[in-house]
Amino acid sequence: MMLDEHEFGREDAAPIDMLESYFAAHGWEHERQDEEIVARFKGSWTQYELRALWREDDGVLQFLAFPDIRVTEERRAAIYETIGLVNEQLWVGHFELWASTGVLLYRHAALVDGEDGTLSLGSAELIVDSAIDECERFYPVFQFVLWGGKSPKEALAAAMTETQGEA
Template structure:
């Protein structure tokens, strides 16, 4: 049975309602912050990721941010930006950014649902999985640059290798 079959009628279903149902299905910890926003914790191999999904009816966009804490030494920040740009060159479904003030690495993505489009549960499930997968894939590269004294180019070899052999 597909995820969509769990929803009898999707005509008036709010995108965050779908996210909440998926969080319950996966047994993720979550908090429905507002009608249009949900925060949850998703366990990965390297760490637990904080995800927030928010619906913006004004621009008809479902926004996702996936964050994890990073506190690199000040002298490593330029290398972190370098590896971050290299990571972003390798992905198509979102982008990393570094929020220095909050000490967070952030994966961001916006799903545009213009014209009253409905989002399918499978799309949201894939969106969340892609965010966690990208974070898992590149987490070692970020760590190697920040703490392992590796160059961004060397660190990316690990990220490239991590893309193979995992399901």
């Protein structure tokens, strides 16, 4: 859902302030603590945790999306291969697997340029929407590998098949 800057009330703000306003405007549950914010969003496939951390010294906004996928030890090799194939399809951000917990996530770091260190509404929307879009797009690929018994290449091919028309 596109938000209009005039309806939103401002064109730019400190990164975490902008994301907090963005999440509130969408009615998403969220919690903020200093330079970090966590929101929850119900997607088509699963519930997502969206997390942003602002590092003012570096001018970097780290954005993470957790699609509620945990990978068991015996499936990790297949998921690492899947992540490699999936990441070849992405223009921004990447998927990764946290080895210590088996949690799959999408990560994108955005450089926030400018002397005032503000994030525009358009940039906030792009960061959040692209993370959600990529998680939604590739969620079936990871599920096909984890639960469908498909190889990473088969899963990617099956999930990326575009349907024509409506059933």
